[in-house]
Amino acid sequence: MAGADDLKVLGMWTSPFVIRVRIVLNLKGLAYEYVEEDLGNKSALLLSSNPVHKTVPVLLHAGRPVNKSQIILQYIDKVWAGTGPAVLSRDPYERVVALFWPAG
Ligand SMILES: N[C@@H](CCC(=O)N[C@@H](CS)C(=O)NCC(=O)O)C(=O)O
Numbered sequence: 001m002a003g004a005d006d007l008k009v010l011g012m013w014t015s016p017f018v019i020r021v022r023i024v025l026n027l028k029g030l031a032y033e034y035v036e037e038d039l040g041n042k043s044a045l046l047l048s049s050n051p052v053h054k055t056v057p058v059l060l061h062a063g064r065p066v067n068k069s070q071i072i073l074q075y076i077d078k079v080w081a082g083t084g085p086a087v088l089s090r091d092p093y094e095r096v097v098a099l100f101w102p103a104g
Pocket of ligand 1: 014017039054055056057069
């Protein structure tokens with residue numbers, strides 16, 4: 001049974017999208033479980049967590065999936081606003097620029 005702060009990342013070690021999420025979790029000092037996916041043989045957890053795109057990264061927060069690295073970053077920034085450094089600028093324009101450039 002997942003606790004309120006239970007965090008799990010479904011990833012693949014060479015993925016820049018996954019690395020982006022892991023850097024942010026580490027910057028924030030948030031503990032998480034990392035689960036390496038075989039993208040040639042995706043796990044049932046990945047397929048049920050991200051049934052539309054079936055991609056990594058997926059962040060599971062207390063068992064609830066959040067998909068797509070840009071959306072995950074925004075989620076982490078909001079939920080753990082009081083923990084560690086801010087990840088995204090408070091300025092709306094700077095935020096969209098920061099989210100646009102690394103988008104895939
Ligand atoms: N825009 C997505 C891109 C995610 C993505 O393309 N992930 C790749 C790994 S780098 C993936 O899971 N590929 C598996 C597939 O497309 O089946 C994000 O930012 O999360």
